[in-house]
Amino acid sequence: MFEVGKDILKNGFKSVGTESTSRSRIRIVYYIFVITFAIFIFRTLWIGIEGTNRTRLAGGDSTWNISRADIVDRNGDILAKNVMSGNIVLRPTQVKDRDAVAMLIHTVLPSEYTVSDALRLINSSRSFIYLKKLANDNQLNQITKAKLPGLNIESIQNRVYPKQRLFSHIVGFVEQGGNGADGAEKFFDSYLRENKDPLQLSLDSRIQSVFYDQLSLAMQKYQANSAMGMLINSRTGEIIAIVSMPDYDPENRNLDPTKNRMFMPMRGVFEMGSIFKIFNTAMAYENGIDHEYYIAKPYKILDKFGRTAANISDISSFKPPRPNLSVAEIMLHSCNVGSAQIALDLPEGTQPEFFKRIHMDDALNLEFGRTEKPLWPAKWGPVEKATVAFGHGIAVTPMHVLLAVNSMINGGIYIYPTLQKRGIGVVQGERVISPEISSRLRDIMFRISEETSGKQAKIPGIDIGGKTATAEKRVNGKIDKKKNLTAFVGAFPIEAPQYTILIVLDEPKGTPETFGLRTAAWNAVPTAGKILNDILPLLFN
Amino acid sequence: MLKRTEESKLTSWYFEIDRRLLFFVISLVFIGMWAMVSAGSVAAERISQPWYFFILKALPFYGIGLVTLFVSSMLDKKWVIRISAANVLICLLLLLVTLVAPAAIKGSTRWVNLGVISVMPADIMKPGFIIITAWFLSKMKEKFGQDIFFNKDAWRVGLLSWWTYLAIIGPALLIILQHPDLGTFLLYFAVLSAMLFIAGLPIILIPIFIGMAGLVGVFAFFTMPHVHGRIMSMFSGGSYQIKQSIQSIQHGGLLGSGDDAFVKQSLPDAHTDFIFSAIAEDSGAILACALLCVFLYVINRLTTSAIRARDPFVFYAAGGAAALFGAQVSINIMSALHLFAPKGMTLPFISYGGSSFVAFCLLFGMILAIVREDKWK
Numbered sequence: 001m002f003e004v005g006k007d008i009l010k011n012g013f014k015s016v017g018t019e020s021t022s023r024s025r026i027r028i029v030y031y032i033f034v035i036t037f038a039i040f041i042f043r044t045l046w047i048g049i050e051g052t053n054r055t056r057l058a059g060g061d062s063t064w065n066i067s068r069a070d071i072v073d074r075n076g077d078i079l080a081k082n083v084m085s086g087n088i089v090l091r092p093t094q095v096k097d098r099d100a101v102a103m104l105i106h107t108v109l110p111s112e113y114t115v116s117d118a119l120r121l122i123n124s125s126r127s128f129i130y131l132k133k134l135a136n137d138n139q140l141n142q143i144t145k146a147k148l149p150g151l152n153i154e155s156i157q158n159r160v161y162p163k164q165r166l167f168s169h170i171v172g173f174v175e176q177g178g179n180g181a182d183g184a185e186k187f188f189d190s191y192l193r194e195n196k197d198p199l200q201l202s203l204d205s206r207i208q209s210v211f212y213d214q215l216s217l218a219m220q221k222y223q224a225n226s227a228m229g230m231l232i233n234s235r236t237g238e239i240i241a242i243v244s245m246p247d248y249d250p251e252n253r254n255l256d257p258t259k260n261r262m263f264m265p266m267r268g269v270f271e272m273g274s275i276f277k278i279f280n281t282a283m284a285y286e287n288g289i290d291h292e293y294y295i296a297k298p299y300k301i302l303d304k305f306g307r308t309a310a311n312i313s314d315i316s317s318f319k320p321p322r323p324n325l326s327v328a329e330i331m332l333h334s335c336n337v338g339s340a341q342i343a344l345d346l347p348e349g350t351q352p353e354f355f356k357r358i359h360m361d362d363a364l365n366l367e368f369g370r371t372e373k374p375l376w377p378a379k380w381g382p383v384e385k386a387t388v389a390f391g392h393g394i395a396v397t398p399m400h401v402l403l404a405v406n407s408m409i410n411g412g413i414y415i416y417p418t419l420q421k422r423g424i425g426v427v428q429g430e431r432v433i434s435p436e437i438s439s440r441l442r443d444i445m446f447r448i449s450e451e452t453s454g455k456q457a458k459i460p461g462i463d464i465g466g467k468t469a470t471a472e473k474r475v476n477g478k479i480d481k482k483k484n485l486t487a488f489v490g491a492f493p494i495e496a497p498q499y500t501i502l503i504v505l506d507e508p509k510g511t512p513e514t515f516g517l518r519t520a521a522w523n524a525v526p527t528a529g530k531i532l533n534d535i536l537p538l539l540f541n
Numbered sequence: 542m543l544k545r546t547e548e549s550k551l552t553s554w555y556f557e558i559d560r561r562l563l564f565f566v567i568s569l570v571f572i573g574m575w576a577m578v579s580a581g582s583v584a585a586e587r588i589s590q591p592w593y594f595f596i597l598k599a600l601p602f603y604g605i606g607l608v609t610l611f612v613s614s615m616l617d618k619k620w621v622i623r624i625s626a627a628n629v630l631i632c633l634l635l636l637l638v639t640l641v642a643p644a645a646i647k648g649s650t651r652w653v654n655l656g657v658i659s660v661m662p663a664d665i666m667k668p669g670f671i672i673i674t675a676w677f678l679s680k681m682k683e684k685f686g687q688d689i690f691f692n693k694d695a696w697r698v699g700l701l702s703w704w705t706y707l708a709i710i711g712p713a714l715l716i717i718l719q720h721p722d723l724g725t726f727l728l729y730f731a732v733l734s735a736m737l738f739i740a741g742l743p744i745i746l747i748p749i750f751i752g753m754a755g756l757v758g759v760f761a762f763f764t765m766p767h768v769h770g771r772i773m774s775m776f777s778g779g780s781y782q783i784k785q786s787i788q789s790i791q792h793g794g795l796l797g798s799g800d801d802a803f804v805k806q807s808l809p810d811a812h813t814d815f816i817f818s819a820i821a822e823d824s825g826a827i828l829a830c831a832l833l834c835v836f837l838y839v840i841n842r843l844t845t846s847a848i849r850a851r852d853p854f855v856f857y858a859a860g861g862a863a864a865l866f867g868a869q870v871s872i873n874i875m876s877a878l879h880l881f882a883p884k885g886m887t888l889p890f891i892s893y894g895g896s897s898f899v900a901f902c903l904l905f906g907m908i909l910a911i912v913r914e915d916k917w918k
Contacts, residue, residue, distance in 0.1 A: 021741065022739055022740070022741060022856070023848050025738055025739045025741070026739045026844055026847055026848060026856075026860045026863075027844070027848070028738075029735055029738070029739065029844070029860070029863070029864060029867075030840065030841070030844040030863070033837065033840050033863075033867040033871070034837065036867075036871050037833055037834075037836070037837045037871075039880070040833050040871075040874050040875075040878060040880075041830045041833050041834075043878045043880065044790065044821065044826045044829050044830055044833070044878065045795070045826050045827070045830060047787060047790040047791055047821075047826065047878070048790060048791070048793060048794050048795045048821070048825065048826025048827070048829075049794075049795060049826070050791055051790065051791030051792055051793060051794040051795075051826075254806045257587050257588065257589060258587065258809065
């Protein structure tokens with residue numbers, strides 16, 4: 001053995017350069033490829049042969065035969081249901097009584113096969129023939145009763161979704177093989193497998209359909225990339241409606257592009273814009289800041305060398321009533337310059353602490369899935385503090401915003417949402433702000449929907465509080481003023497909120513009707529108004 | 542039309558060229574066109590475009606590629622080397638451009654926008670890389686004799702020395718690794734190792750080369766999150782794409798599902814990285830294996846030409862082309878068959894991918910040309 005080692009040490013440093021060794025070395029490379037390709041060919045054929053076993057593909061898998069509980073909404077309306085069906089299969093090699101089988105085939109499927117057709121199939125050399133796919137109950141019963149060898153039923157359990165696209169993301173779908181793959185089908189998979197009783201969700205299909213109709217209209221009207229709508233019970237945390245568009249058909253998933261599977265309210269991360277002024281105002285009140293700010297001119301933030309690090313300005317349509325505004329008025333008129341000054345007056349570390357308190361620092365692990373992780377500023381310098389005040393430079397999911405705003409207006413309790421029908425008090429909450437501050441925020445939000453940007457969401461007979469947001473999106477790191485994200489968050493009845501609503505439109509375009517404007521007041525707010533108008537009779541009857 | 546008694550450039554080209562290699566390359570191109578109709582149409586519908594979207598986009602490249610193939614197969618050795626040198630230098634410049642002004646496609650910085658089209662410099666550098674490496678190795682052997690690896694003269698700074706080669710290829714490979722495009726980097730590294738191996742790499746260096754590739758892989762596994770994710774997904778039953786890919790082939794069975802083929806509709810990248818699965822679903826595992834045999838035959842023709850070559854330059858070039866072609870096909874098929882972590886790499890001549898198709902046509906045209914010149918002049 002040592003001899004070999006010595007040989008390598010002796011000759012190993014030499015190049016092998018003679019003609020014949022070079023030729024033999026290229027043969028080694030070639031043979032490596034031959035072996036690799038032989039493995040490929042073997043593997044391809046293997047997968048192909050696996051596929052020819054039709055019972056596997058058609059759902060003969062034993063796991064697929066386990067029945068699965070239905071899913072219903074809060075009123076007992078069916079959202080997902082298992083429907084039994086079967087394929088009628090002929091195995092000519094196992095047939096004993098040819099005439100009887102042929103007669104039975106003809107009586108069960110008279111329009112498809114005559115007796116002679118059936119006999120020809122029975123006498124053919126094929127081993128496996130589908131006589132009828134997805135046969136009806138009557139046909140299946142006749143076949144099972146006759147119990148003739150060679151004529152079998154391949155049972156299939158189909159998951160049907162009577163509401164089709166209405167609940168695509170939140171109810172989800174079942175993969176071949178019987179695993180829940182999205183939404184409630186995925187997160188309550190073990191319950192659905194083990195129980196016979198239907199799973200009752202907190203969703204309300206009547207309200208969901210109002211959201212669905214209005215949001216699809218809004219998507220078309222404003223040519224938005226995506227639209228989201230959510231309604232949550234402010235006290236119990238029950239999700240009443242949640243819509244994400246574009247969506248997919250849970251029964252024919254291949255018809256829609258895969259990107260439509262993305263559940264935008266939980267997987268989309270956006271800079272949410274002026275909705276963050278609610279949090280900014282809450283921080284101001286907590287730290288006792290309640291004086292007036294001069295807002296008539298853009299506010300310059302200087303760096304340590306005295307140069308302009310950022311120039312905070314308001315959108316061109318902003319018309320302040322007075323040059324000095326109080327903290328409440330800054331939120332009321334959605335003034336960026338004022339919000340930035342408030343944020344800079346806050347004690348060091350207030351913002352990160354506050355956002356941690358309302359769970360905006362990390363992904364939310366909810367009962368129905370995990371949200372995307374928010375994108376935080378890398379550091380909290382003056383520029384970041386000022387921009388975060390009006391919701392730029394920090395990106396969160398719409399779900400984060402809905403839950404945080406809900407905690408601001410419902411008296412200061414952060415409630416984790418649920419998808420199951422529950423009563424008050426079942427879901428535990430945690431206090432994040434004091435009831436007094438929550439009440440002051442509600443007053444401002446009420447005035448927003450009465451006096452300023454939220455006017456179009458005003459509904460007779462009920463007092464609504466809201467806040468609009470128009471964020472400018474970043475494209476390749478630069479702010480693109482033409483690409484906006486508009487949103488409306490509202491709560492009603494505002495004096496003692498029972499429900500919180502969030503509507504988000506991604507990149508809405510201007511229309512002649514909106515005079516080409518793209519701000520939230522022209523698209524998200526009217527959409528919310530229409531939805532509220534339709535759902536209020538359903539919620540408070 | 543073409544008679545052996547005639548004396549024209551076209552007849553001598555026709556009778557001297559490796560017609561079997563040419564025939565199989567062109568049949569691969571036609572299989573690719575057919576796959577573009579069947580797989581490209583569903584891929585186009587996935588991104589909500591009309592079904593002919595990719596076919597229309599691919600058509601000009603088929604024209605340019607075939608013309609390149611024929612024209613470059615008529616060149617002589619001098620021009621082959623000149624074109625390859627130009628190819629490498631231009632791609633090196635473009636690689637430098639990717640560092641400062643990348644065109645972002647699908648979030649990666651590997652592309653450069655040339656106005657009309659976007660190209661991936663690492664992709665179109667392949668023909669020049671093979672030819673220049675082969676030319677360099679043959680020149681080195683000519684000057685320093687058989688031992689070029691542990692020869693002190695070969696490592697002395699000079700116009701023809703290892704330093705010149707490393708100064709050109711080293712930065713290119715480092716930029717590719719920095720993109721980060723680990724798959725293409727390892728492809729280049731493997732092809733370079735194979736070429737050095739057939740040029741007589743000392744046995745003691747072989748484990749060192751394998752170790753270096755492994756080290757890069759381990760380093761990437763722990764520092765690049767997407768590499769980590771992909772390798773872990775290999776052990777946990779594969780990602781969505783892989784499952785769809787396997788299901789496509791299963792649904793195709795042995796004989797293909799013909800018009801019933803529907804799994805490929807939900808197969809991401811059915812027209813590029815997973816085109817093999819789409820073909821298998823359409824025409825069945827047996828025909829898919831026939832396609833694999835065509836690939837293997839092309840490798841066989843290239844190695845045979847290399848073994849028969851008199852000029853070492855042709856030997857290294859044909860061997861390098863075989864290694865590149867074989868490695869790229871292997872990586873693509875390995876992803877589609879779930880034999881290794883998925884790595885996006887096109888299937889040569891079959892996948893959609895304008896500039897890389899033209900690059901492979903150029904490579905094969907130049908190999909045909911130098912093999913012919915070596916054999917007949």
